[in-house]
Amino acid sequence: xxxxxxxxxxxxxxxxxxxxxxxxxxxxxxxxxxxxxxxxxxxxxxxxxxxxxxxxxxxxxxxxxxxxxxxxxxxxxxxxxxxxxxxxxxxxxxxxxxxxxxxxxxxxxxxxxxxxxxxxxxxxxxxxxxxxxxxxxxxxxxxxxxxxxxxxxxxxxxxxxxxxxxxxxxxxxxxxxxxxxxxxxxxxxxxxxxxxxxxxxxxxxxxxxxxxxxxxxxxxxxxxxxxxxxxxxxxxxxxxxxxxxxxxxxxxxxxxxxxxxxxxxxxxxxxxxxxxxxxxxxxxxxxxxxxxxxxxxxxxxxxxxxxxxxxxxxxxxxxxxxxxxxxxxxxxxxxxxxxxxxxxxxxxxxxxxxxxxxxxxxxxxxxxxxxxxxxxxxxxxxxxxxxxxxxxxxxxxxxxxxxxxxxxxxxxxxxxxxxxxxxxxxxxxxxxxxxxxxxxxxxxxxxxxxxxxxxxxxxxxxxxxxxxxxxxxxxxxxxxxxxxxxxxxxxxxxxxxxxxxxxxxxxxxxxxxxxxxxxxxxxxxxxxxxxxxxxxxxxxxxxxxxxxxxxxxxxxxxxxxxxxxxxxxxxxxxxxxxxxxxxxxxxxxxxxxxxxxxxxxxxxxxxxxxxxxxxxxxxxxxxxxxxxxxxxxxxxxxxxxxxxxxxxxxxxxxxxxxxxxxxxxxxxxxxxxxxxxxxxxxxxxxxxxxxxxxxxxxxxxxxxxxxxxxxxxxxxxxxxxxxxxxxxxxxxxxxxxxxxxxxxxxxxxxxxxxxxxxxxxxxxxxxxxxxxxxxxxxxxxxxxx
Numbered sequence: 001x002x003x004x005x006x007x008x009x010x011x012x013x014x015x016x017x018x019x020x021x022x023x024x025x026x027x028x029x030x031x032x033x034x035x036x037x038x039x040x041x042x043x044x045x046x047x048x049x050x051x052x053x054x055x056x057x058x059x060x061x062x063x064x065x066x067x068x069x070x071x072x073x074x075x076x077x078x079x080x081x082x083x084x085x086x087x088x089x090x091x092x093x094x095x096x097x098x099x100x101x102x103x104x105x106x107x108x109x110x111x112x113x114x115x116x117x118x119x120x121x122x123x124x125x126x127x128x129x130x131x132x133x134x135x136x137x138x139x140x141x142x143x144x145x146x147x148x149x150x151x152x153x154x155x156x157x158x159x160x161x162x163x164x165x166x167x168x169x170x171x172x173x174x175x176x177x178x179x180x181x182x183x184x185x186x187x188x189x190x191x192x193x194x195x196x197x198x199x200x201x202x203x204x205x206x207x208x209x210x211x212x213x214x215x216x217x218x219x220x221x222x223x224x225x226x227x228x229x230x231x232x233x234x235x236x237x238x239x240x241x242x243x244x245x246x247x248x249x250x251x252x253x254x255x256x257x258x259x260x261x262x263x264x265x266x267x268x269x270x271x272x273x274x275x276x277x278x279x280x281x282x283x284x285x286x287x288x289x290x291x292x293x294x295x296x297x298x299x300x301x302x303x304x305x306x307x308x309x310x311x312x313x314x315x316x317x318x319x320x321x322x323x324x325x326x327x328x329x330x331x332x333x334x335x336x337x338x339x340x341x342x343x344x345x346x347x348x349x350x351x352x353x354x355x356x357x358x359x360x361x362x363x364x365x366x367x368x369x370x371x372x373x374x375x376x377x378x379x380x381x382x383x384x385x386x387x388x389x390x391x392x393x394x395x396x397x398x399x400x401x402x403x404x405x406x407x408x409x410x411x412x413x414x415x416x417x418x419x420x421x422x423x424x425x426x427x428x429x430x431x432x433x434x435x436x437x438x439x440x441x442x443x444x445x446x447x448x449x450x451x452x453x454x455x456x457x458x459x460x461x462x463x464x465x466x467x468x469x470x471x472x473x474x475x476x477x478x479x480x481x482x483x484x485x486x487x488x489x490x491x492x493x494x495x496x497x498x499x500x501x502x503x504x505x506x507x508x509x510x511x512x513x514x515x516x517x518x519x520x521x522x523x524x525x526x527x528x529x530x531x532x533x534x535x536x537x538x539x540x541x542x543x544x545x546x547x548x549x550x551x552x553x554x555x556x557x558x559x560x561x562x563x564x565x566x567x568x569x570x571x572x573x574x575x576x577x578x579x580x581x582x583x584x585x586x587x588x589x590x591x592x593x594x595x596x597x598x599x600x601x602x603x604x605x606x607x608x609x610x611x612x613x614x615x616x617x618x619x620x621x622x623x624x625x626x627x628x629x630x631x632x633x634x635x636x637x638x639x640x641x642x643x644x645x646x647x648x649x650x651x652x653x654x655x656x657x658x659x660x661x662x663x664x665x666x667x668x669x670x671x672x673x674x675x676x677x678x679x680x681x682x683x684x685x686x687x688x689x690x691x692x693x694x695x696x697x698x699x700x701x702x703x704x705x706x707x708x709x710x711x712x713x714x715x716x717x718x719x720x721x722x723x724x725x726x727x728x729x730x731x732x733x734x735x736x737x738x739x740x741x742x743x744x745x746x747x748x749x750x751x752x753x754x755x756x757x758x759x760x761x762x763x764x765x766x767x768x769x770x771x772x773x774x775x776x777x778x779x780x781x782x783x784x785x
Contacts, residue, residue: 020337022677023298032348033290047189049189050187056224057257059256060076060221061254061256071516072254074261081222081223090233091223094224095121097118097200099117099119106171108157115153116193117195122141130184134182135181141180144199148196148197150185153195172638173465188363209604238255239252278739289428293429295387296422300677335381337384353366360662422678423720423724425673425674428670429667431725433758435732438733438750439660445592445742445744452588456646458614459644460611466634467634467635483620483623485613488612489526491604494589495589499520504571504600506563506572515561521603529612533584540603549576550580552584553580554599555583556596556599566583567583568580591653594741627642671758678765715762719759721758722758734746
């Protein structure tokens with residue numbers, strides 16, 4: 001039976017090679033796209049899901065009730081974890097963590113390298129499934145002199161994992177820790193990234209300015225629920241917990257599953273509103289529609305070429321063949337075609353996966369896991385059934401007499417179904433083209449909008465070793481290097497390194513005002529280095545003596561406080577009197593997805609840990625080489641690891657750029673598949689109407705008139721598709737742009753350009769075939785009839 005069906009399948013290929021080729025290429029394109037999207041979506045959905053206690057693992061978030069909005073953030077007091085463990089019976093275990101504020105230098109003998117650390121409580125490796133390959137969970141973070149390191153770190157410092165336990169590691173050349181355990185390298189499926197872990201209490205030794213206070217939020221708190229406890233039950237108990245610890249507190253606590261933080265990390269006015277899950281859904285829908293477009297090609301071309309199989313159907317019915325058997329034959333053929341396309345698609349995915357990984361910044365691998373096999377089988381069957389269902393019932397329903405005589409009539413409904421499918425194809429293609437254009441314009445807006453400072457040619461690196469003991473001397477000397485324009489120090493690399501507080505008061509402040517302001521700890525010359533504009537007053541300056549009790553706000557903060565004459569005004573920051581000496585023009589220190597926020601800058605030398613240099617335009621590579629040599633001579637034993645501020649800025653829009661890149665390929669794929677189907681239909685139409693074309697030419701119509709007639713039918717379909725797509729695309733674009741505080745206006749030309757491109761490509765596809773048909777000798781067409 002299988003061999004007989006296979007023979008019939010290849011016989012049909014021989015009869016209509018072009019139709020088979022178009023269907024196969026369309027299916028391969030659609031299935032390749034779906035496989036790539038499946039890999040990406042699976043990778044996204046599995047982030048942080050590998051922890052054995054995932055169902056019980058919860059992250060505590062804090063909701064601050066501001067006067068204008070509710071802000072949700074992940075930091076809390078260092079006291080919270082122990083308090084929850086003690087007061088909430090539903091909490092089985094509680095752990096605090098905080099990432100090191102910058103990379104540290106770890107060394108053993110002559111080997112020194114930079115590594116990223118994490119401070120965590122004793123139960124960290126019991127709560128999270130970061131497997132220990134040496135040492136035990138019980139001993140790993142005991143005391144305050146133990147360090148747990150990764151496999152790569154152990155190999156780099158000691159040559160192998162086996163030689164590392166019990167060995168000493170120099171931490172920033174001034175402190176020694178003993179290796180108590182080694183963990184397996186962190187996978188890409190984890191949002192927690194670190195090379196080593198230190199006991200949490202060591203944090204206060206390294207950063208003495210971090211206060212142990214209920215009002216000072218810097219730690220992240222994770223809890224393990226008892227097996228019978230639900231998330232809702234925990235949230236009910238902890239929501240107003242802070243009121244029992246902080247007098248007059250209006251802040252609330254909320255718990256969310258730890259593994260959901262990656263995909264559902266966006267909050268608006270205190271409510272979870274999405275995050276990366278929006279892009280997961282977007283690409284799932286795109287993959288579905290691209291595959292459906294390929295299925296439409298199969299439907300249209302199969303039904304259009306039904307006349308080639310009329311005698312076969314008539315004979316089989318005359319010999320007693322049942323319609324059920326015919327339907328099964330056609331479904332088998334469509335499924336077999338999909339199987340061939342799927343095999344080719346798998347090969348293409350394996351070959352192109354390195355490029356796709358580079359595009360998406362991932363390390364995905366194609367493996368024939370149980371889940372993958374089930375997915376491939378499911379896609380094969382579903383696609384084969386969807387593509388073949390309509391043609392199977394349509395062709396198998398032919399009347400015996402009509403089928404044997406070849407005189408088939410196309411009903412009005414069949415005619416419009418075919419046209420409707422073409423309209424649907426091009427509607428999706430136009431929507432994708434508009435989407436690509438709008439995403440590109442929005443990203444251009446975000447990258448080219450004036451941030452309020454100059455981020456170009458700014459490098460930064462950690463303040464450590466000799467630099468930490470005498471930063472002023474280093475700054476004075478590094479400024480003398482050729483190519484270094486200015487130098488200063490701060491408490492972060494600027495983007496994402498700002499703190500936040502509501503612990504600021506001013507004259508006339510409402511007692512119920514819990515305004516949250518961001519802040520940056522800076523030093524002299526920082527405002528000048530960043531190219532910020534002083535609107536009132538002055539910058540921090542050595543000419544006025546110590547500025548340790550002076551403070552500078554941005555315009556948004558002054559407006560928030562309602563100060564009419566801010567210069568010289570007295571405010572209180574964390575119970576310390578301060579004087580406003582300057583107001584800077586508003587600047588964006590976050591993504592343009594966020595509203596511009598109030599921020600202030602002040603000086604606190606013990607919190608400065610980052611050197612920032614403004615380099616001259618020109619030969620940056622030469623300047624960096626000179627800086628590296630100077631740094632290694634000035635600070636021996638500490639390798640220089642620097643970053644560019646502009647690179648940090650680009651990371652703010654990493655997800656949007658990835659979406660933009662993928663959308664270009666998917667939109668191009670959609671319109672190629674659609675045009676393949678249109679090309680096939682154009683060929684069929686020209687063949688079916690060859691007698692009509694010949695008569696028209698004999699009666700005096702020119703080649704251009706015949707070409708316009710043939711192309712005009714398809715042009716009408718594409719124009720209908722455009723008219724449907726434009727309002728749908730407008731609604732979808734408006735919804736996507738609503739997630740940005742600063743967004744492009746939806747100009748009408750975006751939509752006209754997309755429509756014109758779709759129409760132009762369609763007409764080029766159809767026009768070539770129409771011209772060929774119109775140029776044929778009319779005598780040949782009449783003789784064939």
